[in-house]
Each structure stands twice: as structure tokens, then as C-alpha cells.
Amino acid sequence: MLGSLRLATGVAVVTTILVGVQAIPKVTRTGRYLYQEDGTRFYIKGIAYQPQGEVIDSPDNDFGEPSTYIDPLAIPAGCTRDVELFKQAKINAVRVYSVDSSANHDACMKTFSDNGIYTIIDLALPLNGSIDRTVPSWSTNLLNQYLRTIDAFSKYDNVLAYNVGNEVVRDKSTQVAPYLKAAARDLKAYLRSKNSNALVGYASINGDSTWRNALADYLTCGSEDIAIDIYGLNDYSWCGDSDFNSAYAATTRSFANYNVVAYLGEFGCNTKPPRLFTEVSAIFSGQMSDIWSGGIAFSYFPARSRAGQFAMVEISADGKTATTNADWDKLVAQYGSVTPPNVPLKAAASESTYLNCNQPTSAFLASIVTPPTPNEKACECLDDALSCQFTPYKPDTYKVAGELINSGCSLLGSAGGSCDEIGGDGQKGVYGRLSGCDPLIKASYVMSQYFEATNKNPTTCAFGGNGTINADSPAAASAAASSCIPSPSAVFVPTLDSTSPGGSTSSSNSGSGSNSGSNANGGKNGAFGGIDALVGVSRMAVVGLLSAIWTLA
Numbered sequence: 446m447l448g449s450l451r452l453a454t455g456v457a458v459v460t461t462i463l464v465g466v467q468a469i470p471k472v473t474r475t476g477r478y479l480y481q482e483d484g485t486r487f488y489i490k491g492i493a494y495q496p497q498g499e500v501i502d503s504p505d506n507d508f509g510e511p512s513t514y515i516d517p518l519a520i521p522a523g524c525t526r527d528v529e530l531f532k533q534a535k536i537n538a539v540r541v542y543s544v545d546s547s548a549n550h551d552a553c554m555k556t557f558s559d560n561g562i563y564t565i566i567d568l569a570l571p572l573n574g575s576i577d578r579t580v581p582s583w584s585t586n587l588l589n590q591y592l593r594t595i596d597a598f599s600k601y602d603n604v605l606a607y608n609v610g611n612e613v614v615r616d617k618s619t620q621v622a623p624y625l626k627a628a629a630r631d632l633k634a635y636l637r638s639k640n641s642n643a644l645v646g647y648a649s650i651n652g653d654s655t656w657r658n659a660l661a662d663y664l665t666c667g668s669e670d671i672a673i674d675i676y677g678l679n680d681y682s683w684c685g686d687s688d689f690n691s692a693y694a695a696t697t698r699s700f701a702n703y704n705v706v707a708y709l710g711e712f713g714c715n716t717k718p719p720r721l722f723t724e725v726s727a728i729f730s731g732q733m734s735d736i737w738s739g740g741i742a743f744s745y746f747p748a749r750s751r752a753g754q755f756a757m758v759e760i761s762a763d764g765k766t767a768t769t770n771a772d773w774d775k776l777v778a779q780y781g782s783v784t785p786p787n788v789p790l791k792a793a794a795s796e797s798t799y800l801n802c803n804q805p806t807s808a809f810l811a812s813i814v815t816p817p818t819p820n821e822k823a824c825e826c827l828d829d830a831l832s833c834q835f836t837p838y839k840p841d842t843y844k845v846a847g848e849l850i851n852s853g854c855s856l857l858g859s860a861g862g863s864c865d866e867i868g869g870d871g872q873k874g875v876y877g878r879l880s881g882c883d884p885l886i887k888a889s890y891v892m893s894q895y896f897e898a899t900n901k902n903p904t905t906c907a908f909g910g911n912g913t914i915n916a917d918s919p920a921a922a923s924a925a926a927s928s929c930i931p932s933p934s935a936v937f938v939p940t941l942d943s944t945s946p947g948g949s950t951s952s953s954n955s956g957s958g959s960n961s962g963s964n965a966n967g968g969k970n971g972a973f974g975g976i977d978a979l980v981g982v983s984r985m986a987v988v989g990l991l992s993a994i995w996t997l998a
Contacts, residue, residue: 468558469603473642474674475794477705479738484791488729489605489708489739490780491538491565492531492757496746498543498571512571514543517746518564521552523760526767527745528560530758534777538605540565540710540741543574546593554601563605565677565741567648568594568632573843573884578613581624582869583631585819586883591628592635592941599639606644606675607632611710614649619656620871622663622811629664630671631818634938646675648710651682651696658699659809665705666802671815676703677710677741681752683724685717689732692724700736704797709740713772715753720772725779734786742776805872814874817934819881821942826929827879828886832918833896833906835888846888849908853891860898864891866926878926878933893922 470481479487498511517523518541531539539557544550544566557564568591569575576587591609598604609628614621629645636643647664649657657678665672683692700707709728713720727733728740747756757773760766802813828834837845854864866877867887879890892912899905906912920928 468555469561469563471602471642472563472605474644474706475791476797477703477707477736477738478789478791478794479706480791480794486734486785486787486790487738488734488785489538489563489565489741490536490729491540491739491741492534492536492776493542493711493741493744493748494527494539494746495542495744495748496760497748500749510571514571516543516545516548516550517541518544518550518553519548520764521556523764524553524556526765527758528556528562530767530769530773531557531562532560534773535780537561538563538565538739538741539745540567542567542611543570544594544597546590546597548597550597550601554598554603558601558603563603564598564601565606565608565646566594566598566604567608567611569608569610576610576613576621576624576628578615578618578621580868581613581621581871582880582884583624583627583816583819584881584883585821585824586885587628588631588819588939589821589941591632592939595632595635595639595641595643596941599641599643604643606646608646608648608677609673611648612650612679613647614652614656614660616652616656619660619808620810620812622660622809623813623815623871623874624869626664626671626811627815627818629673630815630936631939633670633674635940638938638940644674644706646673646677646706648677648679651678651680653808654695654699655808659803659806660811661700661703661707662800663802663809663811665703665797666800667813668799669797672797672799673705675706675708677708679711679743680709681712681714681716683712683727684714686721686723689727689730693727693733697733697736703736704799706738707736708738711743712740713743713755713776715755720775722772722775722779725776725783729783729785731786734788739785810872812870812872812874816869816871816876817881818936818939820930820935820937823930824879824882824886827882827925828889830915830919830925830929831889831893831922832901832915833889833892833908833912834915835885835892835908835911836913837885837911843884845911846884849888849911850884850891853888853895853908857891857895857898860895862894862898864894866923867891876933878930880933890922890926893918897921 472479472481472487481487494517496515496517498513498515500511539562541564554564570590574587574590576583595607609632610625613625625647629647633645636645649660651657661676664676680696712724713722722742728737744755745757747754747759756770757776758767758769805812835846835849839845857864867879867890869876869880879887892906892908896906903914906914919925
């Protein structure tokens with residue numbers, strides 16, 4: 446049976462929020478469980494809530510990742526329209542995959558808070574706004590973006606968690622994991638500095654257990670300070686009218702001793718339609734509740750992936766009406782029929798313990814040495830000192846920078862130079878001195894290196910009109926890098942300087958300190974030398990297929 450919900454005329458949309466007033470019970474983590482303020486278990490009874498952006502079909506985009514996004518939390522009328530349906534389904538959480546930190550989210554967040562709905566906010570954006578699984582980096586542009594989003598949502602009482610990535614790691618990209626762990630480390634430190642209780646998490650594709658389980662353990666090893674708080678597994682193994690033993694039993698056993706909160710980051714297989722959503726009865730039963738804390742049904746809005754079409758509503762052209770389909774009706778019935786066990790009570794729950802991180806294996810290549818905290822001020826110091834500076838005047842700045850890095854590294858390699866300092870190797874745990882800098886600064890560094898290798902021939906700083914000679918450059922690029930970034934493995938609490946465009950990250954200790962696993966090679970990257978150093982950065986800028994936002998197993 447199809448249903449529809451239409452906005453009532455004359456509804457006044459509230460556009461302000463009373464900061465500091467708790468309209469919704471606080472949810473916190475104790476060990477591997479979530480609890481409300483009264484000590485009862487909290488289970489995520491959620492739905493994926495993101496209109497899909499433009500998907501450009503190409504051989505490089507086999508997972509159907511979008512190149513644009515629509516922020517649903519910045520559309521008050523849409524939230525008012527949809528919240529009535531969420532109440533009907535007893536939904537208590539929405540997962541949003543990309544948000545605009547510059548937009549106003551007051552009305553939507555208040556609408557959801559007033560109706561008992563929490564949010565899980567993914568911090569990544571399409572194209573240049575997430576950790577690239579092909580040639581990853583944890584750099585100032587990403588850190589700034591993530592911190593701006595956290596700042597934009599820090600005043601709301603119904604943010605349950607922030608995700609540092611979604612399906613970034615796959616079977617042939619396990620060496621990207623140290624970058625995710627570094628992101629979680631820095632974001633947790635930032636949240637603590639703001640006295641925030643929001644959790645930091647990651648959502649994983651349900652890959653082969655040889656590396657999937659290793660990844661889950663890797664992200665929660667070491668200590669509270671560097672481990673994620675909540676792990677989402679995007680699992681579509683329950684198809685049609687399946688059962689626990691066929692779909693979830695083996696996975697649940699493999700997470701039996703997991704030390705932080707685990708939930709199904711996405712569920713709702715459609716390869717054997719109709720979607721019955723009978724997995725809900727298992728997810729919220731005693732068979733799974735000791736390990737899992739609920740899940741997120743995929744997807745409220747229409748979403749296309751290589752696994753097919755997913756949708757529970759169709760939105761009218763004027764945006765006023767949401768017409769539900771049979772999938773929605775089945776989810777409503779299933780969510781409404783479950784009462785998960787209220788055990789263990791918070792007083793009986795054990796705190797998390799953190800095992801030592803394992804060394805890389807042939808199936809899981811991630812080093813226990815993580816990238817340093819990106820240092821904006823140090824990178825800006827270097828940028829000001831470089832002899833040939835990237836000065837783009839184009840809207841596709843990052844694409845141009847990627848192409849320049851690629852060609853510049855090729856030229857530099859031919860001149861006997863190296864691009865080691867801008868690269869990184871998550872398998873070896875070796876990160877170049879500039880690995881945490883913005884790609885635009887990396888481009889300037891490569892251009893300067895080549896300019897200096899040719900005895901500062903003015904024509905070698907041209908780079909198609911994208912280079913400008915800095916007559917006030919005080920030193921060679923390599924010397925400037927050593928001077929401006931003296932502690933390339935430093936880990937510190939990042940801050941966001943709101944006075945600079947886009948914000949900048951800095952540290953009260955000017956980057957002093959060290960990574961507990963710092964390498965002895967002075968930050969040299971043995972894997973990405975010469976002309977191959979940043980081919981992937983060009984690929985990142987040109988193709989922009991970064992951490993998956995809509996991909997399914």
C-alpha cells in the first residue's frame with residue numbers, strides 16, 4: 446500500500462534553536478554499549494537520509510559515487526515533512542553522508558531533536574573532501590573541513606557521532622587505514638578540547654573477513670585516545686526472507702569480543718525483492734543485542750548504486766510531498782514490532798579495554814605508525830617561503846594542482862630530484878615532511894624544487910601560467926621545509942582559527958611533541974619516489990573518487 450505525507454499549509458518553520466537546552470536525552474558510551482541518561486540501553490533504529498547527488502558514469506566510477514551532494518539538514522521544510530514519517534516508523538536516528546558546514550541547520554536539528562531523533566554525521570564530501578583510498582593523505586584541507594563541520598554541529602544536542610569515513614578501506618586498499626586512525630585521533634582530541642561527548646566512528650564495507658576483522662580491530666587498538674568509539678558495518682547479507690544463521694551468525698561471532706560500540710551502518714538488501722526487512726527482528730533480538738546496537742536502513746531517498754536502486758519514498762517536484770512505497774511499509778511494521786533487550790544495564794557494563802596494535806600482515810597492510818597531525822601554520826610558513834608559488838585563477842583549483850604535481854614530479858625526477866617529502870606510505874608507516882600540507886602547497890613545493898634544480902630559470906616556474914616567482918624567498922625549498930616543519934611526526938590537539946579564510950589548524954605547542962610510532966627515516970617515503978610520487982594526487986584531483994559515500998557491498 447502506498448502512502449503520502451504532505452506539508453500542511455501555514456506551518457511556521459522554527460529557524461532558531463536554544464543552545465544549551467536539552468530537548469533530547471543525552472546518549473553516551475560505556476564500553477561497547479550505548480546508554481541513555483536513565484541507564485537503559487540505546488539502540489540505533491535509524492535510516493540513511495541523503496538525497497543522492499549527481500553520479501557520473503565512467504570506468505573510474507564503478508561504485509557509482511556522486512560528484513555533488515544535497516545537504517538534507519539544511520532544508521527545513523523537508524525535515525518538517527519527513528519527521529512525521531520517522532515518528533510513524535519509530536525511527537530514532539538518521540545517518541547523513543555529507544553536510545555543508547556553512548549552511549544553517551538550526552531548524553532541522555531542532556525538529557529532529559524535539560522528536561527524539563539523533564544524527565550520525567559523516568564528515569566527508571565528494572571529490573576533494575575525503576580521504577582518498579587510492580593515494581591517501583591526512584592533510585590540512587581535510588582536517589579544516591572536518592573541524593568546520595564539527596563546529597557547525599557542536600551546538601546541537603542530538604549529534605550522536607561523526608564518521609571519519611565510509612567504506613574507504615577495501616581488500617586492495619588496507620594501507621589507507623593509518624590515515625583513518627590519524628583522523629579519528631585528531632578529531633577525538635578536538636572534541637575533548639570542546640568538552641563534547643559526541644562519538645567518533647567509521648563505517649566499513651562488509652568485505653572479506655581476513656581484512657574486515659583486522660580493520661575493525663585496528664581502528665580500536667592502542668588506547669582510548671586513538672581508537673574510534675563506534676564502528677558501523679554496512680552489511681547487506683540478509684536478502685529476502687533469510688534468517689540469522691544464514692546472514693548474520695558468522696559475522697556476529699567474529700565481533701563477539703569487540704571493545705567499542707558496533708552497529709549495522711547500512712542494511713536492506715534488494716537483490717531478492719521485495720525487501721521484507723525481516724532482518725530487523727534479528728538485529729534487535731537477544732541473538733545480536735550483546736554485540737550490536739541497532740542499525741541504519743538504506744535508503745530513505747532514492748539512491749542508485751551498482752547494487753541497484755534503493756528508495757523508500759519519492760519526493761514530489763515541489764518538495765512538499767513524500768510518497769512512500771512498499772519497502773517503507775515493511776520497515777515501519779518491522780521497526781514497530783521490536784523491543785530490544787535492556788541488558789546489560791549501564792551499572793553492569795564494563796569499560797573498554799584496548800589491545801596492542803598488530804603489525805601488518807599479507808592480508809592487512811596497515812602500519813601501526815600513523816600520520817602526524819596536519820599543521821596549517823607550519824605549512825603556511827613553508828608556502829610563504831617557496832621560490833615558485835602556485836597561483837591558480839581557476840574554479841577547478843585542485844584539479845589543476847593535481848595535474849601540476851603529476852607533471853612537476855616527472856620533471857623533477859628527470860632533473861635528479863624527488864617528490865618523497867610530499868608523499869606517504871601507510872604500509873611502511875613513513876610520511877613525508879609535507880604529507881600533511883594542502884595539495885596546493887604541495888604543488889608549490891614541487892614547482893619550487895624543479896625551479897631551483899634548473900638554476901631558477903624563469904621559464905621553469907611558468908607551469909602553464911600557474912606559477913609565480915617569489916623574489917623574497919629566503920631559502921631553498923628543502924631548507925624552508927626543514928625550518929618551517931621541524932617536527933614532521935608531531936601529534937597535537939588541533940584548533941580551528943576562525944579568523945582565516947576557511948579556518949586553519951594550529952597547536953598551542955607549535956607542533957612540538959612526537960608520534961608514539963615516529964619513524965627513523967626523517968619522514969622519507971620510500972614507496973612514492975621520483976615521478977611516481979603523486980600520480981595518485983593527480984588522479985584524486987581529476988577523478989575525485991575518494992571515500993565511498995553511496996557504495997554498497
